[in-house]
Amino acid sequence: MGGFGRKSGGGVENKPLLVKNSPKEEVSTPKSSTNPTSQEDLFKKFKLIAYESLMERIDLVAANQMAPDRLLREIESFINEFTIANDIQINIKEQKQLAASLVDDMIGLGPLEVLIHDDSITDILINGPDNIYIERKGKLQKASEVKFHDEAHLQQIARRIASRVGRRVDESSPMVDARLADGSRVNIIMPPLAIDGTAISIRKFSRIDITLDRMVENSNISQDMADLLKIISKCRLNVLISGGTGSGKTTLLNAMSQLIDPAERIVTIEDSAELRLQQPHVVRLESRPPNIEGEGEVKIRDLVRNALRMRPDRIIVGEVRGEETIDMLQAMNTGHDGSMSTIHANRPREALIRLENMMSMAGYELSLRVLRSLVAGAIQLIVHTERMRDGVRRVTEITELAGTEGDVIVTHDLFKFEYKEDVVDVETKQTFIRGEFKSSGVTPRFMDKAKFYGLDNDIKRLMSKS
Numbered sequence: 001m002g003g004f005g006r007k008s009g010g011g012v013e014n015k016p017l018l019v020k021n022s023p024k025e026e027v028s029t030p031k032s033s034t035n036p037t038s039q040e041d042l043f044k045k046f047k048l049i050a051y052e053s054l055m056e057r058i059d060l061v062a063a064n065q066m067a068p069d070r071l072l073r074e075i076e077s078f079i080n081e082f083t084i085a086n087d088i089q090i091n092i093k094e095q096k097q098l099a100a101s102l103v104d105d106m107i108g109l110g111p112l113e114v115l116i117h118d119d120s121i122t123d124i125l126i127n128g129p130d131n132i133y134i135e136r137k138g139k140l141q142k143a144s145e146v147k148f149h150d151e152a153h154l155q156q157i158a159r160r161i162a163s164r165v166g167r168r169v170d171e172s173s174p175m176v177d178a179r180l181a182d183g184s185r186v187n188i189i190m191p192p193l194a195i196d197g198t199a200i201s202i203r204k205f206s207r208i209d210i211t212l213d214r215m216v217e218n219s220n221i222s223q224d225m226a227d228l229l230k231i232i233s234k235c236r237l238n239v240l241i242s243g244g245t246g247s248g249k250t251t252l253l254n255a256m257s258q259l260i261d262p263a264e265r266i267v268t269i270e271d272s273a274e275l276r277l278q279q280p281h282v283v284r285l286e287s288r289p290p291n292i293e294g295e296g297e298v299k300i301r302d303l304v305r306n307a308l309r310m311r312p313d314r315i316i317v318g319e320v321r322g323e324e325t326i327d328m329l330q331a332m333n334t335g336h337d338g339s340m341s342t343i344h345a346n347r348p349r350e351a352l353i354r355l356e357n358m359m360s361m362a363g364y365e366l367s368l369r370v371l372r373s374l375v376a377g378a379i380q381l382i383v384h385t386e387r388m389r390d391g392v393r394r395v396t397e398i399t400e401l402a403g404t405e406g407d408v409i410v411t412h413d414l415f416k417f418e419y420k421e422d423v424v425d426v427e428t429k430q431t432f433i434r435g436e437f438k439s440s441g442v443t444p445r446f447m448d449k450a451k452f453y454g455l456d457n458d459i460k461r462l463m464s465k466s
Contacts, residue, residue, distance in 0.1 A: 046098075047098055047101060047102075048149060050082055050098065051102055051105060053082065054078060058106075068107065072103050075099040076095065079098055079099050079102075109157055109180075110148065111148060115132075115134060116180065116182075116204070119206065119208075120137075121136055122135045122203075122204055123135035123140075123202065123203055124143075124200075124201075126198070126200040126201075127197065127199050128151070128154070128198065129153065130147050131196075138392060139391045151191075151197050154197065155198050158188045158200060161178050161180065161186055161200075164178075165178045168292075171191070174190040175187075175188070176188050177289075179273060182207070183273065184203060184274075185202070185272055186203075187200070187201045188200050205274070205276070206251075209278075210251050210254060212226040212259075214255075215255060221395040222415070224437070224439060224462050225395060227458070228462050229256060229398075230259055231455050231459060232380075232381060232446075233256055234453055235446060235453050235455065236314075236337035236338035237380040237446055238332045238337065238338065238339050238380050239256065239340045239381050239382075240355075240382045241340065241343070241382075241383050241385065242342070242344070242348055242350075242351035242382055243344070243384055244346060246387055248385045248387065249319075249342040250274055250275070250318070250342060251393075252383065252385055252395065253275065253318075254275060254276055254277075256340065257279075257316060258278055260338070262281070264314055264338075265311060265312050265314075266279055266282045266312065266314050266315075267282075267285065267307040267312040267316070268282060268285065268317075269316070269317045270286055270300075271287050271300065275318060283312075285303045285306075285307065287303060299322075300317065300320075300324040301322070301323050301324035303324075304327040304331065305327055308334075312336060314338045315328070315331050317339075321343075322358055322361055323358065323361045325355055325361075326359045326374070329355070329359070329374050329375060330374075332379065343355070347397075348382040348384050349411065351382055352382075352411075356371050356375070359371050369404075372404055372409050373404055376403050381400055382397075382401070383397070383399075384398075388433055389433070390430070390431060390432045392432070397413055398416075400445060403445070412440065413442070414439065414463065415437060415439055417437050418435055418438050419433060420434050441463055444463070
């Protein structure tokens, strides 16, 4: 086989990619078969044998330093020689397909590559090497055509994902949050914590930017609700987006963030960087887990405190889930209007309870009245999202916080999704929920602020559609 160019000091050192001679493998593969299933199984068997032979001979350091297109050509040449040496009859298309698959195994994400590039898939859930599920249109289904060779192969891909963002995952540190190159969120947990094999959860991001207008087209939100959220962003109101796992909180946060004035300085704070803001003046901060010695951890709370010294116009926290909550609320109360965050909750009222519980985790001895006063003063609106049983993610409630009465935070709904009936699609036989996004007709408390921005008449028009 050919070689490759690698820099060494001031010159270029050529070194062969394969470090051993090609041994002839005993591959018991029939030269033809009329059974498609049998043919597919034989192709997978041949791929495994070719992969093992390649791993015995290849210089992995050289492979990782080689350009992907050059590596692909080298592997294609190897596959061609391997099939001739073992008298295996597969066509050129299958050889190229096999070579691409081997390159993915060596420097990419292996069998996950085909799922990553499928835009119809929103979640990839791996429960061991042979048990992979995907989510399409809000529904889970098994990806029976995709498998890893074994647990070792799966762990190799898991370590590769973690190492690309400067993190590690192994027996001593078996849990990690990471991200892919496109920003997709990844969680990895390995044995001994994962009993049945390494588990990887990938929350994919759409390659198409999701805007409020696109969400209207997809029936995730009504036009009036989208118009209200646009006004809310222009009025620089503090917004908390609540919802369950996979309900579309981060997607909605990304959509709302696109409405921010490009002249503003924005600081984003996340555990794993997912937000994709288009404004020119954005500073992205990401927390860091402790190293193997238990040192070097940087928490979300540390980043929120540091962000206050960075002269931000708005602070966007990807998700609040602990003691950083009180620092975020204090930031919202001290001149950083228009800040946003997300929180896990089943209802807007439950989101308020969670905020209170998380503030108590900060270690301050504050009364319930003080905690609720801080929440009511910091947050103006809660936007709640749900993934409903038909698989569609909808904005089901827009709730305004109207201050406190005694120890109780007063809220009222501005918009709410009301269920009407189930509808069965004649062609697909799928059941969909039919409902209506209804305005409550209540005049928002932020009307004075909207008037300051010249948007009060727009709000009156939206809220009058009850």
